[in-house]
Every structure is written in structure tokens, then in C-alpha cells.
Amino acid sequence: MRQRLVQGVKFDQWEGIKGGTLRGMIESPFANTGIVVGLPPDEADKILDEVAEIKLFLFCRPLLSHAAILPNALKANSIEELLQDSKFSTTDLRDLCLRSEQPALQDIRDACADFFQGDAPQELESEDGSEAEEINDSSQP
Numbered sequence: 001m002r003q004r005l006v007q008g009v010k011f012d013q014w015e016g017i018k019g020g021t022l023r024g025m026i027e028s029p030f031a032n033t034g035i036v037v038g039l040p041p042d043e044a045d046k047i048l049d050e051v052a053e054i055k056l057f058l059f060c061r062p063l064l065s066h067a068a069i070l071p072n073a074l075k076a077n078s079i080e081e082l083l084q085d086s087k088f089s090t091t092d093l094r095d096l097c098l099r100s101e102q103p104a105l106q107d108i109r110d111a112c113a114d115f116f117q118g119d120a121p122q123e124l125e126s127e128d129g130s131e132a133e134e135i136n137d138s139s140q141p
Contacts, residue, residue, distance in 0.1 A: 002048055008038035050115065057111040062099040068092055 039047070056079070063073055069082075069092050076082035083093070103111075 002044050005044035006038045009036045054111050054115045057114045
């Protein structure tokens, strides 16, 4: 995947396309380039790291919704530790793999939203609709 991101990809832009399409760039709207331009290596590495994190969020969603696994998942410090736990059976692992094999688009969207929300401070809205102060864990009453 990194190689495709850095080097770019050539493709047949008319294969499988139905209906009208835009092509080229603003400067030359009718140019038929047929390639996707590559990214700088540091940007490609950043994207790959983000994809790995999103996959982790995507894996954790069904993990936390599985009633039999949830108590052990909350005790584990990492996914590797959870998978090595003797209480985590192969049938639980199979069920988890089947649930996460082909996630729905909504699940992917939710995992991306969880990732990009990250550590952003949450804001509360007061009853009159105006925004209140940011929530700060270290604030004292």
C-alpha cells in the first residue's frame, strides 16, 4: 500500500464507468492522464499509521459489543494480551473474526469518526444554545 501511495497508480479511467465524469485538472480539464499522483513518503507513512489506528477502532467496536468478551477486554491492557488470555476461547475469536470480516460502511464511518475525534476537547452547550466552557479533567470546582 505504501508503494502505491508513494509512486502513484496508473489506471484505465473509463473502465466500468457509467454516466458523465470529470477528468483532468482545473488547468486542463480535458487532459486524459490516467494516473493518480503519488504522495511524499512522510505523508504516506502518516496515512498508513492512521489506517492502522482506524483498523484498531474497527476491531474494538465488535469486541466491546460482544457480551462474553467484554469483561476480559476491559481488564486487558492491549489486544495482544486479550488474545493470549486463557479465558478467551477460540469460538469467541471466531465470532469476533466473523463480525469484523466485512464491516458495514456505517461501522467504517463510525470508526473513522472515533479516530478523528481523538483527544479533542468536548464542548458543552448550555440550555439557551450558546456554547459553554470546554470540559477539562483537571479543573477543580
